[in-house]
Amino acid sequence: MPFKYLKSMVCKRDFTFITICLVSEIALTLLIAQKFRLLVDSAIDGNYQLFYTNLIALILFTVLIAVCISFRTFTIGKISEKITYYLRKQGTEKLVDLPQSKLDKMHSGDAMSRLSNDLQLVKQFVENDGYFLLLRPLMAVAVFTYLFYLNWQLTLISSAVLPVLYIIMIQLGKPLGNYSKELQSELANINKTTQDTLGGVSVVKSFNLQSIIDKKYRKQVKASIDSGIKLDKRKTVLESLMIGLSFLPQLVTFGVGGYLAVIGYLSAGKLLAFINLLNYLTFPMKLLPGHYASYKSALEGLKRIQKLLDEENERDTGKAFEKENVETLVEVENLTFGYNDSPVLKNLTFSVKKGETVALVGPSGSGKSTVFKLLTGFYSGYYGTIKMFEKDIQSWKLDSLREQIATVSQDTYLFPETIEYNLKVGNEDCSEEEMVKAAINANAHEFIKNEPYWYKTMIKERGENFSGGQKQRLALTRAIVKNPKLMLLDEATSALDTESEAIVQNAISKAMTGRTCIVIAHRLSTIVQADRILVLNEGCIIEEGTHQDLLEQKGLYYDLYYKQFKKKGGVA
Numbered sequence: 001m002p003f004k005y006l007k008s009m010v011c012k013r014d015f016t017f018i019t020i021c022l023v024s025e026i027a028l029t030l031l032i033a034q035k036f037r038l039l040v041d042s043a044i045d046g047n048y049q050l051f052y053t054n055l056i057a058l059i060l061f062t063v064l065i066a067v068c069i070s071f072r073t074f075t076i077g078k079i080s081e082k083i084t085y086y087l088r089k090q091g092t093e094k095l096v097d098l099p100q101s102k103l104d105k106m107h108s109g110d111a112m113s114r115l116s117n118d119l120q121l122v123k124q125f126v127e128n129d130g131y132f133l134l135l136r137p138l139m140a141v142a143v144f145t146y147l148f149y150l151n152w153q154l155t156l157i158s159s160a161v162l163p164v165l166y167i168i169m170i171q172l173g174k175p176l177g178n179y180s181k182e183l184q185s186e187l188a189n190i191n192k193t194t195q196d197t198l199g200g201v202s203v204v205k206s207f208n209l210q211s212i213i214d215k216k217y218r219k220q221v222k223a224s225i226d227s228g229i230k231l232d233k234r235k236t237v238l239e240s241l242m243i244g245l246s247f248l249p250q251l252v253t254f255g256v257g258g259y260l261a262v263i264g265y266l267s268a269g270k271l272l273a274f275i276n277l278l279n280y281l282t283f284p285m286k287l288l289p290g291h292y293a294s295y296k297s298a299l300e301g302l303k304r305i306q307k308l309l310d311e312e313n314e315r316d317t318g319k320a321f322e323k324e325n326v327e328t329l330v331e332v333e334n335l336t337f338g339y340n341d342s343p344v345l346k347n348l349t350f351s352v353k354k355g356e357t358v359a360l361v362g363p364s365g366s367g368k369s370t371v372f373k374l375l376t377g378f379y380s381g382y383y384g385t386i387k388m389f390e391k392d393i394q395s396w397k398l399d400s401l402r403e404q405i406a407t408v409s410q411d412t413y414l415f416p417e418t419i420e421y422n423l424k425v426g427n428e429d430c431s432e433e434e435m436v437k438a439a440i441n442a443n444a445h446e447f448i449k450n451e452p453y454w455y456k457t458m459i460k461e462r463g464e465n466f467s468g469g470q471k472q473r474l475a476l477t478r479a480i481v482k483n484p485k486l487m488l489l490d491e492a493t494s495a496l497d498t499e500s501e502a503i504v505q506n507a508i509s510k511a512m513t514g515r516t517c518i519v520i521a522h523r524l525s526t527i528v529q530a531d532r533i534l535v536l537n538e539g540c541i542i543e544e545g546t547h548q549d550l551l552e553q554k555g556l557y558y559d560l561y562y563k564q565f566k567k568k569g570g571v572a
């Protein structure tokens with residue numbers, strides 16, 4: 001039920017207020033018509049006392065209805081802002097709370113579309129249509145009752161055609177929801193492409209992919225225009241038909257009512273009341289299709305948002321354990337895991353003791369980064385056991401567990417904020433002095449000093465104002481500032497030039513000193529000193545030992561080491 005979210009967002013007071021406005025608007029409309037009728041009849045009868053009493057009442061009710069409409073407009077605006085705020089907030093929070101396995105399957109462009117296009121539809125409906133979708137039919141019923149009381153014969157004759165018009169409207173309006181759903185999904189596709197193009201703009205340029213992207217865009221835009229046109233066509237037919245047909249009751253009223261007035265069966269005041277109020281019976285004919293279409297679109301938008309909000313969160317169960325005096329930080333036993341059906345890690349067993357540096361090496365795709373993701377609780381659904389700080393990872397509260405760990409991954413993400421903000425995200429209480437010390441350790445202080453505002457310098461989107469090596473050193477500083485119990489380092493330096501690589505490697509070596517670390521080593525010279533090296537191949541640990549042990553084994557490690565050794569002209 002998509003409205004369950006809206007219900008929790010609109011407070012009882014606003015809802016009561018809107019209900020009062022709705023009832024008052026209907027009552028005042030009828031009172032104004034009543035006073036107007038009496039005003040005309042008293043003027044014709046020459047009863048001036050009654051005329052002035054009705055005139056004053058008419059002015060008073062008109063002022064009241066104006067006040068009522070102003071309050072109603074203001075409250076609806078407030079409700080619409082509230083709903084937009086809460087849905088956006090819940091949606092954004094949901095994206096952070098989703099398990100990694102769900103995020104892997106979700107396209108960010110699609111998620112954005114739910115929180116922009118779909119949300120806009122809901123906002124538009126609440127602001128412009130929701131209230132009227134209730135008011136117009138209720139007003140029509142009230143007006144019909146009042147007119148029936150004034151002259152039931154004329155009321156029945158004038159409105160005989162109305163039920164037919166309503167049936168036509170409902171029938172023609174039925175496919176609107178599907179058309180709207182189609183349009184929203186086309187718009188989501190465009191969003192996805194925009195996101196992908198922006199994310200990989202340099203690849204698009206360097207591979208001259210503009211024409212391919214253009215073609216894809218054109219196809220998607222055309223599909224969205226086609227869906228939009230289909231929706232508009234249906235709306236136009238519906239609205240024009242209703243406008244045309246809504247004149248029928250007016251014609252009947254003018255003809256029959258005029259005749260009844262001439263023969264003295266109906267007073268002039270009553271006839272004017274009929275002509276005046278008949279609009280409230282025919283207005284819904286003209287306007288309800290639009291409100292109804294907006295309702296259908298908003299409903300589809302809301303369903304898409306709800307689908308996102310209904311996704312199950314990453315678990316927040318578990319405990320924050322005492323982690324002092326723990327000797328074994330990581331203990332993995334018979335770990336088997338796959339993202340899909342085929343296993344990526346097979347039967348892995350290893351442990352990491354306090355103060356140790358354990359290195360993971362192996363060919364690309366052998367599962368090294370997957371080990372990191374499992375140790376930080378990004379994925380569940382594995383076989384075997386993972387103990388972190390001597391407690392099963394399943395019994396850990398994930399955010400408490402992650403507080404103990406700092407990860408420096410291959411793709412360094414920096415927030416478009418100041419350098420200081422980025423360095424302190426994991427430890428806001430860190431002092432200026434500690435932050436600078438960490439930056440010195442990570443070989444980052446030197447280049448930060450050259451920035452115009454030092455630590456207050458803004459980082460551009462995707463860290464564009466820093467080189468790859470500088471970004472890695474900032475990420476390393478961020479990890480050191482966090483002062484974690486366990487450091488997970490993905491030493492991805494292959495994309496850097498020789499000089500940057502040496503600086504980053506030196507920084508990594510310094511960061512590892514005196515800490516418990518697991519390091520994914522691409523450049524094997526960094527891990528010569530590691531306490532243990534685990535060699536992974538196709539998800540299995542095939543060799544294990546110190547650098548010297550593994551060289552003596554003359555297995556995969558030996559091959560990888562000497563391949564790099566030769567490449568570097570004798571230096572691995």
Ligand SMILES: Nc1ncnc2c1ncn2[C@@H]1O[C@H](COP(=O)(O)OP(=O)(O)OP(=O)(O)O)[C@@H](O)[C@H]1O
Nearest residue numbers: 104339340344362363364365366367368369370371
């Ligand atoms: N989110 C994911 N969904 C599905 N498959 C994935 C996902 N992440 C990784 N894989 C697959 O799992 C396997 C292991 O990937 P992983 O990133 O752990 O390897 P790696 O040893 O760290 O590689 P590299 O050295 O190139 O970074 C690869 O075949 C990869 O395609």
